[in-house]
Amino acid sequence: VAARLAQLTHAPHFEVQLGPVISPDLSKMPERWSEAAFVRWEAAARLPEVDAHDIFVKGGVDVGFVSGAQIDRYGNLNVTAIGDYTRPRVRLIGCLALPEHLAFARRPIVIIDQSRRTFVERVDFRSGVGHLHGGKSRTEAGLRPGGTWKVITNLAVLSFHPESKEMQIESLHPGVSLAQVQEQTGFPLRIPDEVAETPPPAAEIVHLIRHEIDPQNLLLRY
Structure with a gap:
């Protein structure tokens, strides 16, 4: 949810890596985090584990x-x-x-x-x-x-x-x-000498999460 929110607001070119899965389509998040759903999730690429690990090691x-x-x-x-x-x-x-x-x-x-x-x-x-x-x-x-x-x-x-x-x-x-x-x-x-208050999310952010990113409320359900 946070990654998709970033893509829709301040970071449109933000790319996601979930293990060997590269740039999954965050507009089509699985309803359940099962292995079968993970395998079927549309993505730009699926890498061998060693290559996915190399992305970390090389500072990617x-x-x-x-x-x-x-x-x-x-x-x-x-x-x-x-x-x-x-x-x-x-x-x-x-x-x-x-x-x-x-x-x-x-x-x-x-x-x-x-x-x-x-x-x-x-x-x-x-x-x-x-x-x-x-x-x-x-x-x-x-x-x-x-x-x-x-x-x-x-x-x-x-x-x-x-x-x-x-x-x-x-x-x-x-x-x-x-x-x-x-x-x-x-x-x-x-x-610290001064402690700030965490700013609450703006109304448009809440709307994006509830109506575009996660309309089925999967984040709180699972």
Whole structure:
């Protein structure tokens, strides 16, 4: 939905990659995310997995969207296991393409619900490296500059301090307080001198989403 909205507004040449699927027709999104629907989805191309991976490695992805079960103050993500890796309380889906998103995409954006269960002091398993231990630790470990760019939650938009790389509040969604955000975070957030309010979507944006992009309300249903 967000990608199609970008195409219809400020980024008409925005191209989408979903794994090996290149530039699917976003005006014909599947009603259900099944393998069969994914295969039948009209697209410009379907690449071998190795070629799709090469697009990441060669810096061809400007913005990557990811999520996870845990995120820490430096934007590291866990989608592998909760608890000790050898004896986990919960075994999760595994890394998939998360390492590539955080290693190679120019601006990785994390979409995640905000709670103390997901925003933790330290992830149980580092499936994707954000800013590692903060500061220059990411590049000192041999990774390219970059790392997690923004974190968008149900309460706020979060970013990272340019030097310490600690997570900080960028804006609060309408009606949300600083105390609410901190209460749902398992580590102290950096708070700038001025905290903006996340601007609500304009009426024409809401109309596009409800009547042109997602008239069947698939986004909220699934």
